[in-house]
Amino acid sequence: MNKKDLKVVGVDAQTLAGPLSGISRYTINIIEILAKRKNFKWVLYANKPLNYDCAHLDNIEVKIDDKFSFLPYVIWLQLVLPIYIFRDRINLFWAPSHRASFLGMLILPTIVTIHDMVYRRHGQTMPLLSRILDSILIPLAAKFSKKIVTVSKSNELDLRSYLGISSEKIVVTHLASVNFIHKNR
Numbered sequence: 001m002n003k004k005d006l007k008v009v010g011v012d013a014q015t016l017a018g019p020l021s022g023i024s025r026y027t028i029n030i031i032e033i034l035a036k037r038k039n040f041k042w043v044l045y046a047n048k049p050l051n052y053d054c055a056h057l058d059n060i061e062v063k064i065d066d067k068f069s070f071l072p073y074v075i076w077l078q079l080v081l082p083i084y085i086f087r088d089r090i091n092l093f094w095a096p097s098h099r100a101s102f103l104g105m106l107i108l109p110t111i112v113t114i115h116d117m118v119y120r121r122h123g124q125t126m127p128l129l130s131r132i133l134d135s136i137l138i139p140l141a142a143k144f145s146k147k148i149v150t151v152s153k154s155n156e157l158d159l160r161s162y163l164g165i166s167s168e169k170i171v172v173t174h175l176a177s178v179n180f181i182h183k184n185r
Helices: 022-034 073-087 100-108 128-144 153-163
Strands: 007-012 040-046 058-064 094-095 110-113 147-150 169-171
Touching: 007 022, 007 073, 022 040, 040 073, 073 100, 100 128, 110 128, 128 153, 147 153, 153 169
Parallel strands: 007 040, 007 094, 040 058, 094 110, 110 147, 147 169
Antiparallel strands: none
């Protein structure tokens, strides 16, 4: 394959730096599937070491930013990550955990996964700082991203209702277990 035909996709891999949760498992599953496409190179960015070993995937590069690891993630996401994605000439960026870099979205096309609208529907269940950050960053991500991936029709309706996002911008991809087997009936 010609190197200029190779598309470089950046991924906010910060959710893989902590204990593996639902969003991090979702991120791993998507990476494992999409990394099989040989016309793409995937660059995973984080400011802490990952709890995910992707050495078995030959078209993935992991970039851990040790220089600014002291910064809280949300500050690193907004101020430092855009520098790296610009420098690395990323063609497309994917933010799998509902918050995206505002400057990054201005630099290049970004796809954001918004799993739910908990901050709007059940904000009282969240820590106050998380609720405040989500109330700022999710609407920004929804407005300035090229596409939004969400995991249910219900959340698509929430995105349209609460944030005024058109259905043309939203792609619903229902979640399934890694062990899910589709049988023809």
